[in-house]
Amino acid sequence: MKYLKYIFILFIATTFSGCSVYNFTGTGKIDAKTFQVNFFQNNADLVEPGIDRTFTLALQxxxxxxxxxxxxxxxxxxxxxxxxxxxxxxxxxxxxxxASGNMGAAQNRLSIRINVRFTNKKKETDDFEKPFEFYYDFPGQQLPTGTTLNDAIKTIFERITQDIFNESLAKW
Structure with missing residues (x-):
């Protein structure tokens, strides 16, 4: 039993001694010191006002x-x-x-796709351009306005920004 305690302490010590390059967000060692997020223009066919600014700020x-x-x-x-x-x-x-013969929707889906160009001046092999997309389902009797729209956009942008972060910095 006495040896088990020492083995456990040794295990913990060796485990955390290798963590100097890694941090808990998964970014590891980054040579960069600064970042910029340029304004993401809304070029979708159906334009929802303000989501371009909301997304840009969410990513920042x-x-x-x-x-x-x-x-x-x-x-x-x-x-x-x-x-x-x-x-x-x-x-x-x-x-x-x-009764009038019209079909309805029991569920609707809001989908947003964002094309991202990432440039790393310190390591050009990390550069990429790719689309990121996510969706939010809501009941068919609800309109995508007010709280429903705000919840949908928040959920979608949380997922997309995390996917962009993982692709560009976490490498997951």
């Missing part, structure tokens, strides 16, 4: 909260730019016809 906030990088407006070591390319509401499941 996530990176500031999960790294020690400093946000700059120009010449960042890391640059995020792109555009919102799709904002779509589609019916997911149909309901039975009502």
């Amino acid at each position: 906030d996530l990176i500031m909260n999960q790294t020690n990088l400093n946000l700059v407006s120009v010449n960042g070591d890391l640059t995020y730019e792109g555009e919102i390319v799709d904002y779509r509401i589609t019916p997911m499941t149909a309901t039975a016809a009502d």
